[in-house]
Amino acid sequence: MSFFNTLAPSSNGSCAESDATATRRPRYEVVETEGSYDLTVSLPGVAKDGLEISDEAGELTITGKRTAKLPEGLEVLHRETSDAAFKLVLTHDNTVDAGKIEAELKDGVLRLKLAKAESAKPRKISVS
């Protein structure tokens, strides 16, 4: 039984909508510990006010808008990044206790500690 597989990205068809609402999935990593899942998401250029985290119906959604402050009149010589917002949706099927999510955003890296729901933790059953 691997709980790691429950925290999987949901298949939200990544079809590009219009340019204004185009999003791309950020790089992320999930590490499972005994009592929680540690989620690290790479969100360069996203500050706290551009970040939204919500949890609903067993799905964790992270949206990050880049606060690109480029002055006017700039000529682009070479671009390897994109200004699209980041969006990450992970399904956890309620193995995560949504009331106890800790999040920290520092230097464009978001670290989330998702405490496992009580029902998901291994439980010892004693025999009388």
Next chain:
Amino acid sequence: MRFIQFTQPSARSAAPAVRFGGRFGGAGIENEIDWLFGTALTGFAGTARGGQFPVDLYEDKDNTYVRAELPGANRDAINVEIVDGSLSIQASRKEKSGEGENTVSFSRLVSIPDEVQADKVSAAYENGILTVTLPRKEEAKPKKINVAVN
């Protein structure tokens, strides 16, 4: 002459179909080692393809701007230098993996189009993005810049 045959255990033959992320509970030690090697070599979710990171280049009439995406880098480990008409960006990031901590380093050489005033170069690191501002004009010889990153 000794002939030694050595076969590597194959992850595919030892376990059923590998699931997302390459991890499958209970599939055996081969998958675990493969997975550990994979994450060790590719670093944080695959960013370090040889220590590369995306870089944007802009310019206006006064400056050339170099913008690099370096999320989570240690501020004091960011090193910006001008060498022979190119800008060298080096940074490192500490990552916790399991019990240990390993350091991933990035390095990239970006060629700058024009001569720049090496002593007026500044850099700022915010939200994981390093922006280096290079004022244009004359530049005679390569010079090492120590940039204070705030």
